[in-house]
Amino acid sequence: MLSRQLLVFGKMFFSVLILSSVLSVSAMPAEQGSRRVVHVLEDDTGAVIVQTAPGKVVTHRGGSITLPCRFHHEPENTDPARIRIKWTKVTDALQFDDVFVALGKQQRVFGSYRGRVFLEQEGPGDASVIIQNVTLEDYGRYECEVTNDMEDDTGFVNLDLEGVVFPYYPREGRYKLNYHQAEDACKHQDAILASHSQLHKAWLDGLDWCNAGWLDDGSVQYPISHPRDQCGRKDTPAGVRNYGYRHKESERYDAFCFTSKLNGKVYFLKRYKKTNYAEAMKACIRDGSVLAKVGQLYAAWKFQLLDRCEAGWLEDGSIRYPVVNPRTRCGGPHPGVRHLGFPDKKFRLYGVYCFRKNQEENADQVKKAKNSADGWKSSNSLLMTATGGGLKLTH
Numbered sequence: 001m002l003s004r005q006l007l008v009f010g011k012m013f014f015s016v017l018i019l020s021s022v023l024s025v026s027a028m029p030a031e032q033g034s035r036r037v038v039h040v041l042e043d044d045t046g047a048v049i050v051q052t053a054p055g056k057v058v059t060h061r062g063g064s065i066t067l068p069c070r071f072h073h074e075p076e077n078t079d080p081a082r083i084r085i086k087w088t089k090v091t092d093a094l095q096f097d098d099v100f101v102a103l104g105k106q107q108r109v110f111g112s113y114r115g116r117v118f119l120e121q122e123g124p125g126d127a128s129v130i131i132q133n134v135t136l137e138d139y140g141r142y143e144c145e146v147t148n149d150m151e152d153d154t155g156f157v158n159l160d161l162e163g164v165v166f167p168y169y170p171r172e173g174r175y176k177l178n179y180h181q182a183e184d185a186c187k188h189q190d191a192i193l194a195s196h197s198q199l200h201k202a203w204l205d206g207l208d209w210c211n212a213g214w215l216d217d218g219s220v221q222y223p224i225s226h227p228r229d230q231c232g233r234k235d236t237p238a239g240v241r242n243y244g245y246r247h248k249e250s251e252r253y254d255a256f257c258f259t260s261k262l263n264g265k266v267y268f269l270k271r272y273k274k275t276n277y278a279e280a281m282k283a284c285i286r287d288g289s290v291l292a293k294v295g296q297l298y299a300a301w302k303f304q305l306l307d308r309c310e311a312g313w314l315e316d317g318s319i320r321y322p323v324v325n326p327r328t329r330c331g332g333p334h335p336g337v338r339h340l341g342f343p344d345k346k347f348r349l350y351g352v353y354c355f356r357k358n359q360e361e362n363a364d365q366v367k368k369a370k371n372s373a374d375g376w377k378s379s380n381s382l383l384m385t386a387t388g389g390g391l392k393l394t395h
Contacts, residue, residue, distance in 0.1 A: 049073075050127070050146050052155030060162040061260035063134050066120060067157045069127040069144035080104060084147040085119070085127045089140055090156070092217040099142065100129055112137065136161070136192045136260060163260035164302040165194045165202035167209045168294060171317055171342040174211055179248035182214040182255035189316065191257035191295035192216065196240070198258050199223060203240050206334075212243055213254040220246045220253050259295035264357035266292045266300035268308045271352070277345035280313040280352035289354035291315040296355045297322060301337050311340055312351040318342050319350050 050071045059065040067087070081104030088096040098110040100117050109117045112135070120128040127146055131138060139161050145154045168185055170176060177185060186193050193216040194202075203223035210231035212222045220243040228234050232241055246253070269283055284291050292300075293315045300306040301322035309330040311321045319340040323330055331338040343349065 050144060050153040050155040052144055052157045056158040056160040058160045058162060059134050061134055061136055062263045063261075064130060064132045065134055065159065067129050067131065067142055067144070067159065069129075069146075069155055069157065070125050071127055071146040071153070072125055073146075073148045073151070080124075082149060084145075086145045086147070087117075087129055088143045088145070090143055091140070096143070131159075134159075134161070136163075136258070139192070139195070139258075161258075161260045163198070163258055164298050165198050165207060165256055165258050166191075166294070166298045166337065167211065167213055167254055168257050169211070169254040174254060175252050177214065177255055178250065178252055179214050179218055179246075182253070183216075185255055186257035186295070188293070189257060189259075189295040190293045190299075191259040194256040194258035196221065199256055200240055209256075211254050212241070213256040214246075215256055218245050218248055219243070220251075221256070257295060259299045261303050262296060262299045262355075264296075264355055266296050266304065266306055266353055266355050268310060268312055269352045269354050274348045274350055275313065275352055276348045277313055277317060279348070280350070283352055284354035287354060287356075289356040292353040292355040294318065294320070297353055298337055310351050311338075312353040314353055316342075317345055320353075 050069060052067075052069045057065055057067065069085075069087075073083070083104070085100075085102045087099040087101070089099055090096060099113050100110070100119070101108050102119055107119060109115070113131070116132045118130050118132075120126055120130055122128070127144055139159060142157045142159060143154055144157065145152060168189060168191075170185060183193050193214060195216050196219065199207075199215060199221060200223075203225065206225055207223045208225035209222055210224070210228075212220045215221055221240050223240050224231060224236075225238050227236050227238055267289075269287060269289075271283065275283060281291050291314060297306075297314060297320060301324065305324050306322045307324035308321055309323065309327070311319045314320055319342075320337055321331075321340075322337050324335050326333050326335055
């Protein structure tokens with residue numbers, strides 16, 4: 001009897017020792033290069049137990065990232081061919097978009113993730129997936145579900161991107177965009193609508209903007225670092241002001257866009273003469289590039305540290321320039337991308353910012369830009385012919 005009691009006590013002590021050891025490790029995930037190591041708590045109830053990374057995993061557009069997920073199941077001799085691993089992306093509307101599913105050796109990848117998502121397969125119990133060539137749209141929350149016959153468990157991983165938030169409004173002016181138009185405007189500028197967490201981080205970094213804009217969840221907010229009477233009263237605290245969720249069709253605001261690292265380079269094209277919009281477009285094409293988009297200029301300012309105190313045309317017809325090191329006669333004491341508005345496209349008063357993609361993607365982009373430039377020229381010629389040359393164009 002005594003030996004049996006000692007045996008039971010020994011097993012209990014060994015289990016407690018193992019559990020406390022795993023707990024102490026899993027509470028502090030270790031970093032190994034760019035991968036986060038996550039340990040799983042074991043269980044003898046027969047249930048599948050899934051553990052994912054706490055906090056966020058971070059990468060940038062164009063990078064590769066592991067979404068960590070590990071599982072444990074009892075009994076140990078469970079047939080691996082009967083274990084299903086499923087990854088889905090969770091939207092703010094609690095909709096689930098399929099990303100990846102595996103049942104034994106059979107695997108399937110869905111939608112825009114095809115050719116980019118793979119099971120990591122680093123030993124038993126590893127349900128992690130690798131996402132390659134990460135896009136802006138990959139940002140968000142993912143669910144890892146592991147099913148073993150009738151038992152299943154889930155865990156969540158938040159994928160964050162290094163990037164920059166910028167306010168945007170079109171040539172038509174302030175407060176002209178409903179939610180869907182704001183979404184399209186950001187995409188056209190090589191960006192996506194920012195999330196609240198991205199806007200909040202930008203505010204912590206000093207973003208101060210007195211016009212409200214749409215975010216990706218359908219809310220309307222704006223960041224104030226320096227409270228003032230003309231922007232919600234001077235006696236109110238600094239912070240991200242929130243108008244709440246607004247009607248996506250009928251209400252109109254600006255947009256807060258988010259972009260990340262470029263797969264290419266933005267540069268100021270050196271010329272002896274100033275250009276109008278059409279000449280700027282052609283100059284970039286002749287140089288093997290295209291007119292830069294607003295999001296691309298912000299990304300170049302953030303990641304390339306592009307610093308140029310010369311105003312230039314961008315693809316949307318606006319005039320801007322990036323300042324990393326503020327100096328006298330260069331637009332104020334703070335770094336940022338200066339915006340001089342949307343002048344008449346015929347004015348020959350500015351330089352031009354071009355964007356050149358990495359070599360393998362550049363030829364197709366230049367061809368599309370050339371077709372766009374030819375179309376713009378043709379439409380102008382038709383308009384001038386129809387009006388006898390007396391029409392003042394403000395494109």
